[in-house]
Amino acid sequence: GATYVQPVLSYDRIHVLGLDFSSVIGSFVVRGDAAYTFTEDPAGVDPTVGNHSLAAVLGAERSLPGGAYLTGQVTFERTAPDAGADAVVDVASIIALRLEPDARLTVQTAWLHDYTDGSGLVQPSLNYALADGVTATFDGTVFYGRTGSRYGEWSDNSNLRVGVAYA
Numbered sequence: 001g002a003t004y005v006q007p008v009l010s011y012d013r014i015h016v017l018g019l020d021f022s023s024v025i026g027s028f029v030v031r032g033d034a035a036y037t038f039t040e041d042p043a044g045v046d047p048t049v050g051n052h053s054l055a056a057v058l059g060a061e062r063s064l065p066g067g068a069y070l071t072g073q074v075t076f077e078r079t080a081p082d083a084g085a086d087a088v089v090d091v092a093s094i095i096a097l098r099l100e101p102d103a104r105l106t107v108q109t110a111w112l113h114d115y116t117d118g119s120g121l122v123q124p125s126l127n128y129a130l131a132d133g134v135t136a137t138f139d140g141t142v143f144y145g146r147t148g149s150r151y152g153e154w155s156d157n158s159n160l161r162v163g164v165a166y167a
Helices: 152-157
Strands: 015-025 028-038 053-064 068-079 088-099 105-114 119-131 134-144 159-166
Antiparallel strands (some): 068 088, 088 105, 134 159
């Protein structure tokens, strides 16, 4: 017999309401945004449809003496619960520092930390231009946290890289 294939295109409708801002306060640039996502399953009874959620971020950045640039952000996420469950809430932050003391050397570091489960990562980096087109690099990523946490699951992927690149 004949077989008919008829694809059915379907998606779950969502609506998002959001806002953002940016302002200079003293010597800091302060930015933030927030968004609330409305789904077709407000009661959380259909596991195939995403739940309502709220996401927000507030950050500040500033140039420092000596060619340094500092950035910090705090994030908040809350996903409404499925029926009979608790809501999922996550609070995290990132702090990043970039230092360029001269035309050859760039030092960067970033620290992400999840306050909800205590996990995070640290990423140090150092680049030095040995000559035009030749750069020595030292960088890495160190994940920490318990098994099952956001970043702790990646702890076996911590790495350190040393290299020379020619372009």
